Amino acid sequence: MSDQKEPHDLNDESALKQPAIDSPMTTRRGVRSFVLRQGRMTEGQKKAYERSWPKFGLSRENGVIDPRQVFGRDAMLNLEIGFGMGRSLAEMAEAAPEQDFIGVEVHLPGVGALLKDIEDRGLENVRVYNIDANDVIDLCLPDACLDQVMVFFPDPWHKKRHHKRRLVQPEFVQRIRHKLRVGGILHLATDWENYAEHMMEVMGESEGFANTQEQGAYSPRPEYRPVTKFEKRGENLGHGVWDLLFHRTN
Incomplete structure (x- = not known):
């Protein structure tokens, strides 16, 4: 029933043969926020990724972000960890255009699906990380920046x-x-x-x-x-x- 995908053998490299700015692997030890899963991007997801990642994607290499610079405004900021295929995140962002949303997901087909949804809905208030949420928390977000x-x-x-x-x-x-x-x-x-x-x-x-x-x-x-x-x-x-x-x- 859960919208989480099934884990696979971590030695199976097929899930990693997709374009990505960062490796999803965490830089810290301990409990990861994810399990690597099988699955390739569809052609539509891949094209949406190629078109929209430069605008909506955030990288570990960006370091600690200033949300006001990222979104161009000072607004309520939400973080969703593990957004799956992104439909719920896109629906929340569309329903609350006055708020900003950052989504974190290591599963590339999910990232591609969300980027396609962002395009289809004409959203401007979403940004995406394709890395472990632990790294987003430790390396990318300033303290006390999130409302939810x-x-x-x-x-x-x-x-x-x-x-x-x-x-x-x-x-x-x-x-x-x-x-x-x-x-x-x-x-x-x-x-x-x-x-x-x-x-x-x-x-x-x-x-x-x-x-x-x-x-x-x-x-x-x-x-x-x-x-x-x-x-x-x-x-x-x-x-x-x-x-x-x-x-x-x-």
């Missing part, structure tokens, strides 16, 4: 022995905290109940964050978060989705 960070349906690593690979961990949350302004929102969503419980435990114990709902309570899905096709399919099967919204307190 969104992590929707990350890999649940549902087997207990793999839980340590889950992205949402205390150390990751604290690094995100420093990039959020005080009052900024960390919005997590998952369709795995066990991962939702894990997220709630991590966030409930995280310094500098408070639940926007009652303690230990999940949030109703905000109107701005689009319902994905996988989510609709899951709802039809009786599956649940859990949203967590926590704001930075200090």
Whole structure:
């Protein structure tokens, strides 16, 4: 049900034979924000990438960015980590032209698909990184620059022995905290109940964050978060989705 793609053998180089400004591999050790996946860009995705990456793409080589220079204005800034094929990000950006959005995704077909969607919708308020989100956090964003960070349906690593690979961990949350302004929102969503419980435990114990709902309570899905096709399919099967919204307190 989740819109995450299946992992593949990391020795399979087929997924890396696409043009990219940066290698998606992280420069830091520890939990990565992604698993490399199979898949080649379609011709349409490749052409959109070639046309639009120079305008909308951001690189690790850019170093720490000034969002006001990147977007040419001072506006509410959102970061989505792991946008998949990008449809939800494009829908959010189209619905809120007064806000700016940065998307992070290592899967090149997803980057190409988002760039095509950006072209089709005529969007100007989206920029894209094709590198590990850890590098975006550590090397590319100034502190307290973000109004919202969104992590929707990350890999649940549902087997207990793999839980340590889950992205949402205390150390990751604290690094995100420093990039959020005080009052900024960390919005997590998952369709795995066990991962939702894990997220709630991590966030409930995280310094500098408070639940926007009652303690230990999940949030109703905000109107701005689009319902994905996988989510609709899951709802039809009786599956649940859990949203967590926590704001930075200090």
